[in-house]
Amino acid sequence: MELVMKVDDISRCYQCGTCTGDCPVAWVNREFNPRRIVLNLQTNGHNFENEAVWLCAMCFKCLRCPRDVKPVEVFSNLRKIAIAEGVNNLGTKLVKAFVEVVRENGRLVETKFMMKFxxxxxxKMLPPSVAFKMWKVGKVSLSAKKFECAxxxxxIFEVCENA
Ligand code: SF4
Ligand code: SF4
Known part of the structure; x- marks a missing residue:
């Protein structure tokens, strides 16, 4: 697949850090730094070993970029390329598990998604006390009913795949 990412856009970045300052994921996770990811793309090109782009929450808070780079679009394109090229990393596995569960059930069923992923x-990620609380509000059930519009x-999946 041809690189959809707009290379010209990336080269416009002058490392002001506005995107990182606005990014809620960067506030809570210092490993995730949109400015640094763009710098890395400028200097080293895209590298699927680096899974940082999968931490982006796609919240579109980084649109104040004075150079109109739009990191969110860059990261979104990199994810699409990784999936199209069959890259097998945590990010692509997560997306595949999510899509399979929605296709099978018509909606996300959290337990099935976690088991697939x-x-x-x-x-191990779900302490019994948390599992109990989730079960009480209907979030944990392996026998979840299919969504009525499944x-x-x-x-919709079939039409999109054959389009
Ligand atoms: S806001 Fe734009 S110019 Fe500034 S660091 Fe982020 S991508 Fe680069
Ligand atoms: S879209 Fe991604 S990079 Fe942009 S602010 Fe949200 S989490 Fe951060």
Missing amino acids: MGLDSL EEVKK
């Missing part, structure tokens, strides 16, 4: 390791959702 992480297998039995997902149990068949329509399946058809």
